[in-house]
Amino acid sequence: MRSHLTHLECSNCGATSSADQLRTVCPVCGKVLFCRYDLAGAATEMTPSALASRPWDLWRYFEILPVRDPANALTLGEGGTPLLRAPALGRAIGLDRLLVKDEGMNPTGSFKARGLGMAVSRAKELGATSVAIPSAGNAGSAMAAYAARAAIPAWVFMPADAPVVMKAECVEYGARVFLVDGLINDAGRVVREAGPAHGWFDVSTLKEPYRAEGKKTMGLELAEQLGWRLPAAIVYPTGGGTGIVGMWKAFAELETMGLIGPERPKMIVVQAEGCAPIVRAFDAGERHAEPWRDASTGAPGLRVPVAIGDYLILDAVRQSGGTALTVTEAELMEGVRLAATHEGMFVSPEAGATFVATRTLRESGFLRQDDEVVIFSTGSGMKHTDLTDVGQLPVLDPNAPDLASTIAATPA
Numbered sequence: 001m002r003s004h005l006t007h008l009e010c011s012n013c014g015a016t017s018s019a020d021q022l023r024t025v026c027p028v029c030g031k032v033l034f035c036r037y038d039l040a041g042a043a044t045e046m047t048p049s050a051l052a053s054r055p056w057d058l059w060r061y062f063e064i065l066p067v068r069d070p071a072n073a074l075t076l077g078e079g080g081t082p083l084l085r086a087p088a089l090g091r092a093i094g095l096d097r098l099l100v101k102d103e104g105m106n107p108t109g110s111f112k113a114r115g116l117g118m119a120v121s122r123a124k125e126l127g128a129t130s131v132a133i134p135s136a137g138n139a140g141s142a143m144a145a146y147a148a149r150a151a152i153p154a155w156v157f158m159p160a161d162a163p164v165v166m167k168a169e170c171v172e173y174g175a176r177v178f179l180v181d182g183l184i185n186d187a188g189r190v191v192r193e194a195g196p197a198h199g200w201f202d203v204s205t206l207k208e209p210y211r212a213e214g215k216k217t218m219g220l221e222l223a224e225q226l227g228w229r230l231p232a233a234i235v236y237p238t239g240g241g242t243g244i245v246g247m248w249k250a251f252a253e254l255e256t257m258g259l260i261g262p263e264r265p266k267m268i269v270v271q272a273e274g275c276a277p278i279v280r281a282f283d284a285g286e287r288h289a290e291p292w293r294d295a296s297t298g299a300p301g302l303r304v305p306v307a308i309g310d311y312l313i314l315d316a317v318r319q320s321g322g323t324a325l326t327v328t329e330a331e332l333m334e335g336v337r338l339a340a341t342h343e344g345m346f347v348s349p350e351a352g353a354t355f356v357a358t359r360t361l362r363e364s365g366f367l368r369q370d371d372e373v374v375i376f377s378t379g380s381g382m383k384h385t386d387l388t389d390v391g392q393l394p395v396l397d398p399n400a401p402d403l404a405s406t407i408a409a410t411p412a
């Protein structure tokens with residue numbers, strides 16, 4: 001397998017640059033750089049029949065990934081996540097074909113492993129000697145894991161109130177962890193200011209061209225799992241937007257390679273009521289989102305007040321005929337419960353937001369009963385045990401008499 005990477009291209013001004021130098025943002029306009037490939041060449045090698053004999057992880061799409069040497073692909077088994085049917089929840093909310101892409105199955109418990117596995121692999125291949133990230137939590141833990149595997153130092157900057165599991169993971173992977181009194185964008189400022197003196201390669205969301213390539217594999221896998229076609233709608237919990245942006249790019253590349261047609265799913269952005277810059281810009285008909293003030297939500301991955309890729313997210317939503325909506329904090333936790341009780345899936349609060357938003361969109365008629373809908377469950381609920389109140393659970397004395405009637409008399 002070899003990569004057909006040819007160059008980098010700015011998603012905003014179109015300026016091109018060499019693919020084999022470590023890059024961050026566009027040197028001309030400061031916007032998002034994309035990896036570009038010889039897709040015709042890639043199509044002759046990444047055929048459905050060639051894929052059939054490859055392992056079920058994200059490196060199976062090597063021809064359209066940016067790592068040059070397969071030996072440099074750091075892997076913990078990322079990608080290849082199941083596309084699960086959710087018939088009981090589908091029945092409850094009125095969707096005949098509801099599917100869940102379970103990204104919580106990734107190493108480090110979230111889809112962030114795809115992007116950071118790719119970014120750390122490519123950065124090390126191009127000579128990076130250390131990596132740094134501002135993170136709400138999951139991205140930091142994923143970066144720290146792959147940096148450990150790459151044997152390069154990792155520097156993680158998180159809001160002080162990031163979930164404890166994610167802090168613990170970073171510490172165990174050997175990263176240097178700093179808590180920042182602020183949000184992810186404040187942590188980003190720390191990395192920008194201190195980075196040059198330390199020589200860190202900054203893998204902030206969409207501020208380098210490699211992470212989105214890892215995220216794009218969600219779209220490639222989805223198409224392959226559905227037999228080289230796409231669903232009617234994709235519901236995605238959106239923070240910095242790498243997932244939506246990466247998948248939208250994947251679909252364009254698959255079409256150019258002749259693997260899918262021109263049909264696209266409606267791309268649906270879900271944000272929290274307490275931090276919804278993309279929803280506000282969508283509603284206002286704008287292509288750039290104003291920074292959100294006083295962002296607050298219990299879904300850390302959605303607490304992103306400003307996104308450099310805002311125009312890319314909004315373009316994908318509009319071009320696909322999708323929409324953008326918010327959920328309240330209570331709804332987001334209700335969504336976690338919906339997934340858990342109907343389908344046995346313990347999902348993160350970000351993912352919970354998409355489950356409940358899907359119900360809302362069905363009720364409003366935006367989604368039709370026979371639409372095939374794919375929810376991206378971006379992370380595992382097991383990283384968020386602090387959100388569930390287990391303090392009120394009844395406690396039994398195993399030696400007490402008549403345990404059966406005590407249990408029968410205990411209210412649920």
Ligand SMILES: *Cc1c(COP(=O)(O)O)cnc(C)c1O
Nearest residue numbers: 239240241242243301350378379
């Ligand atoms: C980071 C994160 C998000 C937001 O992802 P983007 O693709 O960057 O918008 C959603 N869910 C979880 C669990 C996350 O960790």
Ligand SMILES: [Zn+2]
Nearest residue numbers: 010013026029
């Ligand atoms: Zn540019």
